[in-house]
Amino acid sequence: DAGITQSPRHKVTETGTPVTLRCHQTENHRYMYWYRQDPGHGLRLIHYSYGVKDTDKGEVSDGYSVSRSKTEDFLLTLESATSSQTSVYFCAISSDRDARQPQHFGDGTRLSIL
């Protein structure tokens, strides 16, 4: 199994609070991704990173920011959480930008915003 650890695995918080999710990898892969999974939508890309300090937006990036100060860590921050951000969040990693290698996913973080 790919060495991907997401933390926390579960979190419940209140609207308006900041939340940071962490993705840690031990594979030394260059590319990292954050997706959210919602019923009826499959998985949708929030942000991705193509190297240390190199990040870009995905299709559902509003309300989220990311940072990558080290190859192994990719942080997803909700500056002021809203109930619409209740979701399951998955981190993925890939060694190849052209997707010739499949992305491997972490076990997910279940986030509830009350």
Next chain:
Amino acid sequence: AQKVTQAQTEISVVEKEDVTLDCVYETRDTTYYLFWYKQPPSGELVFLIRRNSFDEQNEISGRYSWNFQKSTSSFNFTITASQVVDSAVYFCALSEEYRGSTLGRLYFGRGTQLTVWP
């Protein structure tokens, strides 16, 4: 518009039946990759297969087989002699060749919930 369409939201079969999960994709790129992932009730996403757009050979892996047809933009997944352990949500996904800022991102279908009854 959805780049990946999985029209079957839920499928129920009885153990030992064969079942086919449909996936239709849309892309203008000539080079692209198609994937299937399995998400069992425990929630993790498990990679099953990757195909590139230049390889239309069907593939078989044990009870699993995949039928890739560019003419119909389909990449269907068949489970032969289904088992209860096959119960899961199955996702089809598309990745287009790097262009601009796409950088290998995956476009997922909405998933098909497969339930196999004993």
